[in-house]
Amino acid sequence: MDGRPERGHRCVPHTADVRVEAWAPTREECVAEAVAALVDTFVDPAGAAPDGGREFRAPAGDDEDLLVAVLDEVIFRMETEGELPLRTEVADDGAGGLTVRWGTTDTDAVELVGAVPKAVSLHELRFGRDGAGWSCAVTLDV
Template identity: 45%
Template sequence: MTDPRSPETIGGPAARRGHRTLPHTADMRVAAWAPTRAECIAEAVLGVAESFTDLGGDPPCRGAETLHLEPGPPEDQLLAALDEVIFQLDTTARVPFRAEAREEENGISLRLWHTELGAVTQTGASPKGIALENLRFEQGPDGTWTCEVTVDV
């Protein structure tokens, strides 16, 4: 039986990378998948952003930044990236609408393009944090990386 969270079930065999929200009783869960750990983190960032905004169309770019994620366990790198996204949202009202990541010798380079929260339609409550409980980030037997996080709203 295929795992209901696997990329094949979520988006079909052609969906090599992507993200989606999952049902959760009080907060929100985001699942992401990609061929590499770095790309999976980028997809999770976009999944969190799209969980409370409509990023469709062509939002105006208000800048870009590159984050350096230190080497370490994948879960720690994922948390560092998502914590930074929430921090930026809280302090500058910016939300990422595009994300690219690549693995480097000394960690992961994560490039984020931002728009202002007021420039997009807000569809839900803004995230307040990432829960450590039920956080999952792993590489499957086919090499695909998948992660799931619970977003506190």
């Protein structure tokens, strides 16, 4: 994608579900962008600020499994704890997994603007190197 910023995400048309794409210079930054893309599909975080924090460790696995684990955790925490990440930092844990730190807010602090994702679909999942950086494409079941 010529002319795209070095790091970012977008929603792309998809029948019935929601599909997002994310890209960044590193694998870890790409995962963080994918989290932001997921959140942006159904809430408007404008005006909300993190008022809590959460850490998650995704165990060693291939890159696609790591991405799905992190996104699934966001959906799980939203459904069970009523919290959403407004800021995401991802680091390689040195053992093949990822350490994710979120700045979170309560779901009541943001405005709902779309269908809430229920799961990450493995259909047409893509995550890997893309030119000088990394990119991913994920379909979210709503």
